[in-house]
Amino acid sequence: MWSENMDNKIRAAAGNSLHGPDENAWNNMEALLDKHLPQKKKRRGILFFLLLALLTGIPGFFLVKKLSSGTHTTTSSYQKTTDQATGRNHATTAPAPSSTATGTDKPALPTPVIIQGGNATGSLLRSRPATVNNNATIRVRNSSSAGKTAIEKTGKPGNTNNGTVQAPYRQPTAISTEALHEKQEAPPVSDTLSVSKKTFSDTTVVPPAKQAADHPVLPKQRPQRSPGRISLSLSAGPDISSVGLQPGKWRVQYGIGIGYNITKRLTLRTGFYTARKIYAADSNSYHSGFNSINNYYKLDKVDANCLVYEIPVLLTYHFSRKGNHNWFASAGLSSLLMKKEDYTASYTTAFGQVQQFDYSFSNENSHWFSVLNFSSGYQYHFSNRLALMMEPYIKIPLSGIGFGKVKLNSGGLLFSVRYTPF
Amino acid sequence: MLPAEELQIHIQGCALNNRESQKKIYSSFYGYAMSICHRYTSQEEDAIEILNDGFLKVFIEIYRFKPAYADTVSSFKGWLRKIMIYTAIDHFRKNHKHQVIGELNENYLHIPSAHEDAIDKISHEEIVSAIRYLTPGYRTVLNLFIIEGFSHEEIAKELGISTGTSKSNLAKARKQLQKILYQQNQTVNKNVV
DSSP: OOOHHHHHHHHHHHTOOOOOOOHHHHHHHHHHHHHHSOOOOOOHHHHHHHHHHHHHHHHHHHHHHHHHHOOSOOOSSOOOEEOTTTOOEEOOOOOOOOSBOOTTSSOOBOOOOEEESOOTTOOOOOSSOEEOGGGOEEEEEEETTTTEEEEEEOOOTTOOSTTOOOOOOSSOBOOOOHHHHHHHHSOOOOTTOOOOTTTOSSEEEOOOOGGGGGOOOOOOOOOOOOOOSEEEEEEEEEEEEEETTEEOBOEEEEEEEEEEESSSSEEEEEEEEEEEEEEEEEGGGOOSSSOOOOTTEEEEEEEEEEEEEEEEEEEEEEOOOBTTEEEEEEEEEEEEEEEEEEEEEEEEETTSOEEEEEEEEEEEEEEEEEEEEEEEEEEEESSSSEEEEEEEEEEEESSOBTTTTBOEEEEEEEEEEEEOOO | OOOHHHHHHHHHHHHTTOHHHHHHHHHHHHHHHHHHHHTTOSSHHHHHHHHHHHHHHHHHHGGGOOOSSSOHHHHHHHHHHHHHHHHHHHHHHHHSGGGSSOOOOGGGTTSOOOOHHHHHTSOHHHHHHHHHHSOHHHHHHHIIIIISOOOHHHHHHHHTOOHHHHHHHHHHHHHHHHHHHHHHHHHHHHHHO
16 A cells, blocks of 8 residues: 555655756757857957948048148248140249239239149149148139239238238239240130149149239238147036836946048047946836746846946037137947946735845946937037036937847946147 | 755756856766656666756756755755656657556566565675666666655556456566566575585
8 A cells, every 4th residue: 555654755765856967968068059059259359340340530531631632732942843745944932022012013923823733624723721831821713804813812921921811912023943934925814713723733823814903902810720630528417227117227428539620510439438327127127037927926127236346339420610709519339348247136926025136247248339429519628628518418219228128228427638639 | 966055056057058067967867867757768878868858858958956845865866866757658658658558577477476584585786687677677666656646547658557457467566576586585695506
């Protein structure tokens, strides 16, 4: 007959544990894990190099393009060049006029503008002012009504040494250079001052224009430098994060940035920022990690305290500058590196008791280009080099963030000091 | 066996698919898990297959694990045990479903039932070994009812059989186990003599 004693003996026998595994047992298990739970390969390195290529490639492209054209700047030193079409050597120096023309003299000629590196068509029309010695700016404009090309010169008065442009002036003055006299004997240049390709090589001597005599007096203008390309910034400001409608705690975000002016209106910015994100979320916000299907435990909420590194890549559009200030707008993508994640998960048991469990992770989650970054702001220019920016922003995740894969939104106000060294 | 604090750390590591933590937990609970799997199959290879499948389920779902009470180790053992049992049931349903209603091994048909006194002298290892000799259907029902504490209704639901079949198999399993133990006891006595 079977008795309860037999059942007890069987239960007791079943309670004994066997010995531990040999190495071969783990190898088989590891193979099974590699098949069903493969470990993710960290692609951080590849994405880092992609980002580096993006940041260096764009400015590098524009730099190479600028160097390869080489037709838009005027050298500060004058060089003796050869006119290939005429076979003559034209001195390209432009000494200051030494005499004042009278009404009976030949039409006075203004100091010729020597512009090196004329473009292929010989046209001297350009959108950016050329720069010569002593901060003098030379602009060439085409008076279409008169069919002539006038030359405007500005600069500090009293520059009389060679290679400088004298300005301002009221009446045209005689030119004493040999080249200029030679040029006077030549047929007049057509209205647009465009010269055939055969005439110009890499040096162009602008013939005097009749309108130069009537050239208006230009007011003194402060010399304007071309805007710098690369800027550096230091930033700090309040930041807040939230999951859903439950806001977190305000903390300070700070970091450094670098920007590259693609055009006058567009700037590409990136940098490295750090912030501590403190927020809370309920069980509905979590899609992995803390969720429990155990009927005994019910997840109530998770309190999070995370140290986050951010690398944004933003394209900024600057609206028209009025005086010392302008408005701007930015958009781009940010990458979040979860440096440290601390979570406290609160559960309610079937008996109504509340229990909490702490979790901590370091360098476990990275979200590359996973956050949309929008901002707009105001910029005040102390000078051409120094500016102060005030920039409210919002950040919207494209994927779950952190261990719990939550939709972590952020917002705040960033104050930046921007310096353009070159 | 791992202490509670270390177990908690490795559970977190397993939730992140850390191989070192998985190996640590596997090694620590291997003996305990194998003692469960051994009772559900007569072949060593099948026991290892059930064990590894069970641990795979453990590592996949470990992020859901929450201690049911203060003792983390006991909670984890209970959770691990449940997974191993259901993995063994799945293995049985996949491989031996047609053997739910089995016949007694003919070798044991003419062996008288062992007396209770003799049963007391049998070691735990012999009892476990005898259980492994049962036919698969009887073995599974006996394990689930006597050792795991399942009711006949629960056994019927898990194995896809009727409650009556579960009760019948249990009775037959007990009878067969007695005969196997008697056979083993007789064999030991002969060797001693």
